[in-house]
Amino acid sequence: MEEVARHAGVSVMTVSRVMNNVVGVKTSTRDVVMRSVKELGYSPNAAARSLARHGSGRVGLLYSNPSAGYLSEILVGALDEAQRSGALLVIEKCDLSLESEKAAIDRLVSGGVAGVILPAPHADSQAAIAELHEHGVIAVAVGTGRMRPDANVVRMDDFAASAEMTRYLLDLGHRRIGFVKGAVNQTVSMQRLLGFETEIRRADPPATMLVEQGNFTYRSGFQAAERMLSDREPPTAVFASNDDMAAGVMAAAHRRGLDVPGDLSVTGFDDTHIATAVWPELTTVRQPVARMAESALRIVLDESRSGRDRAKDGAPVDRLLPHELVLRASSGSAPARK
């Protein structure tokens, strides 16, 4: 850094200011510094930065064992943003028990993080958020189904997305549609179900729904589909609330010799890895997981730098990221009435 400063003919502090995009540096000076940085191939040292910033710039990420695809996308987003903004990501693992969650949070807190990112399913954990608050640490829930009064939230509009997908299936002519619910302890499960139900109810001509409980695993999707397809009058389309379950549904359909999408349309939710791994590829809702993680990190950094915990002031952030319907090969027009 000293080298860069010498080379650019300024002080190290000016270089630091340039690197951090702080206001109060003449544009001409900034350009000179930038050129020197490029020329000397300088890149700042994250550890030193974190140290000097007195812990600010350290952000925790709590994870348990959700669908592996989800986790790695979260990590990618968070790591990318951490790199970009020079933050240090401290990652802690825990399982779903409350004790383990508490222990992990305590480790993070004593590690001096400014804030903690809570991806699903911890996003809905009242206990985790309370624990964080108690220690004066910023909490950001990622992928919960609703806004919260007590924590910052980054999420997508699960209700709207689910409604869109349902409308899409209705437009294809399906009038008997199955829905596989997600795990009961997550608010997104409810939102997705609500979006589905609402749209089915206002369908014209009217449509029927078959709803089965699932828990976001492949197997639960498989089992739910087995039940639906054994119905006296099976559905012509099944909308599973995530991709893993949709893959399970597809497996069950194949097992019965059903063609997808000829005999049964199958759609999922999230657009994780598995959506393009299965055959035929899955029509699903793209959830911008990586960008949600980025956003969450940004929120922690901004809040911690501004020094205020907005959740405590009663005005937590509620960032809604756009989703997108991804049409692939697993869905098609309803088969002609028998």
Added chain:
Amino acid sequence: MEEVARHAGVSVMTVSRVMNNVVGVKTSTRDVVMRSVKELGYSPNAAARSLARHGSGRVGLLYSNPSAGYLSEILVGALDEAQRSGALLVIEKCDLSLESEKAAIDRLVSGGVAGVILPAPHADSQAAIAELHEHGVIAVAVGTGRMRPDANVVRMDDFAASAEMTRYLLDLGHRRIGFVKGAVNQTVSMQRLLGFETEIRRADPPATMLVEQGNFTYRSGFQAAERMLSDREPPTAVFASNDDMAAGVMAAAHRRGLDVPGDLSVTGFDDTHIATAVWPELTTVRQPVARMAESALRIVLDESRSGRDRAKDGAPVDRLLPHELVLRASSGSAPARK
């Protein structure tokens, strides 16, 4: 740390020594310090440590986009060990192109890492290892199929594991066994095939093999199975070189109305998340991915602390970790001859 030192009645340096498990501290002193650490809830600051250790203790991890389950296991192992040994893990993403790989490595190198962990598929990248060597950075390949003269390696015995699985299928009475090969650019694909072939050749009574090319994706497994099962005389068991492909095989079997394992036994390799997600659960080979990552991190730390790059001295580490056959519900006795 000062607090701990005062509380224990020693100097900060002694505390540091205790925290790092350095030799040359009386056991009695160590105990006193440990007690103070516990009492005061002290935990060392990773950033400061990394800074003071002058970059040693920073380890890079290069990842692209392998099966998501594999990645998250690697991350878990590496992160766990990083936490334990106070190392700072710097994670870089790249895609499979050589330029992108080189760019990512340059970023890591200029980030001042002591070593870089290269999980599959980069473990077999000659270019990556050469690039690392050029910059004097330690390389550890994880999950390659063979030892290397130019880099440290952590791996499992793919040949032996594959042979074991094959023997298991033979013992169940299967005499016509399909094998789905892995991606061509990875050495493990070759090892697994070799293990299979070797065992089939020495089968008594003799057995026949059907080999199809795959590339480690679900879809390639599905397609390979489609080809095999269309054979005039289809196999009674299919051994896929990873779990994703095995899941694909299973889907193809179900689609044809075949019962697994009644009509067709299916086995996989790696024991990733998907192995227990599918139905029936997959018989597979447990690859200790997390422990391999841990081990890799240890190697980087040890080498960098000892100051020698053993790969350059012509004696790179070749750590072989034990695997295990995991018998689940997807495999069974060969169906009676028609």
Added chain:
DNA sequence: CACTTTGATGTTAGCGCTATTAAAAAACGC
């Protein structure tokens, strides 16, 4: 018993960066 050797601990000086404060330069009003 003086004199090295060994082992356990303390002291000091940074690691690379940023916050803070002080100083200089530029812009402004009258």
Added chain:
DNA sequence: GCGTTTTTTAATAGCGCTAACATCAAAGTG
């Protein structure tokens, strides 16, 4: 032109920790 404000830059003091060296007591050694 001279004070006065406002920008822009420089200097300095750590952040929490460890490497390297200094110290000091206990243990050998002839």
